[in-house]
Amino acid sequence: MSLQVISIPPTTGQAPIGVIVALHGWGANAEDLADLAPFLNLPDYQFFFPNAPFPHPYSSVGRAWYDFQQNEGIHESRQLLTDWLSDLESETGIPLSRTILSGFSQGGAMTLDVGLNLPLGGLVSLSGYLHPIAEGTKADAFPPTLIVHGTRDSIVPVTAGENARDMLTSLGVAVQYQEFNMGHEVIPAVLNLMRSFVLQVMSQEVPKA
Template sequence: MSLQVISIPPTTGQAPTGVIVALHGWGANAEDLADLAPFLNLPDYQFLFPNAPFPHPYSSVGRAWYDFQRNEGIQESRQLLTDWLSSLESETGVPLSRTILSGFSQGGAMTLDVGLNLPLAGLVCLSGYLHPITQGTKPDTLPPTLIIHGTRDSVVPITAAQNARDILTSLGVAVQYQEFNMAHEVIPAVLNLMRSFVLQVMSVESPKA
């Protein structure tokens, strides 16, 4: 398997100062999140939007990271994303320490699943959830993580986000957590907060002048 990826280069025409990867949700595709890139107002960054490897059972254009009903495909997607992310520096010239991994819904779950085990600059989980973590698990790398969720989300309940916050905090992850009065969606306030988080963690990673 391989990943099909939409790549949006920096609008400055210069080499990227950082990379933002965004994983779409179950039944969506890469184009779903790619449309949001301009609204983040991060002209120095390269955006990468991969398509999930599996077809969606109820949509001809939708993709899935794994099958919810049978929980099949998660291992394949985990390995595929890990290998792809690890190879990005050779393609973009940007190290993982300058790369943000983000995702919406099922993509948010994959972001936490894969991202906690890589030396990334930060993770962003939008309307997502945390896969079960084995008791005693503590990854070596713990990127700062932003979790955003809607209080009116009828697809992924708010308790899933609160659970992720509490477990990650107990592992030692620096978690920023924010609830909005919204459903299973991305509103402008979410993009504004995500932009602030990206700039914050990237400034920490930047070399001192």
């Protein structure tokens, strides 16, 4: 089992200064998030959009990181993503410390699940949630984390975002949390916030327009 990945190089034609990985949600696919890349206005970064390894039960084009009812596949997806991210540095020449792992909904849950155990530059969970965390989980330094949620989200309630914020904060994660008046979606304001977060944790000046 391997991951199929859409790769979008920097639009500057230069070598990337960082990497952004984005994990799609349950029933979507890599192309859904790849369409959003230009709107982040991060031309110096290389983007990677992996396809989840499992077919979606109700969509011929949708993918899933795991089955919601039985959690089947979660261990396989966790290992696949961990191995792939660990190998990414040798492929791109960019260290994990300059790599942002992000995701939407189920992809946001996988971002937190996998990303807290890797020396990444930052994590972004959009309309996501937190898997149960093993007792005694700790690290020398967790990646800074942005959690964004909609107050009108009928798919993943806003309480899921609040619970993730509270749990991660209690573990010592540097969490930036923001709610928007939106449903289960990604609006332009969310992309603007994500862009600001990336520039902040990467300590890069905002590119001139």
